[in-house]
Amino acid sequence: YRNCLRKFHYGTDTQVLLYLARTHYEAEQWQDCKKTLLRAIHLAPSNYTLRFDAGVAMQKFSSSTLQKPKRSADE
Known part of the structure; x- marks a missing residue:
């Protein structure tokens, strides 16, 4: 997709x-x-689908960050 975006x-x-x-979302690259x-919102600020998807991606990123195991004092 990057090459297509860049070339065409x-x-x-x-x-x-x-x-x-x-594709980034499915690969869990939040x-x-x-x-x-x-970047897409910057190009099309009136597209609310992009805004909704950005909110979902931010929510997934925050929940994955909060679910990381905490280190103990011994480590």
């Missing part, structure tokens, strides 16, 4: 950015997903 759409097609964000969606 000059990095400005929000639909391809949404596809790229979905920060890359959020960054891609925020």
Whole structure:
């Protein structure tokens, strides 16, 4: 998707950015997903689908961060 975006759409097609964000989401790469969606929101601020998906990605990132095991004092 990155190559397609770079070669054919000059990095400005929000639909391809949404596809790229979905691949990051499925690979559980939450920060890359959020960054891609925020870039798409910058290009199309009136697209509420992008805003909703960014919120879901941020929620998944925060829940995965909070579920990491805590280290004990012995480690």
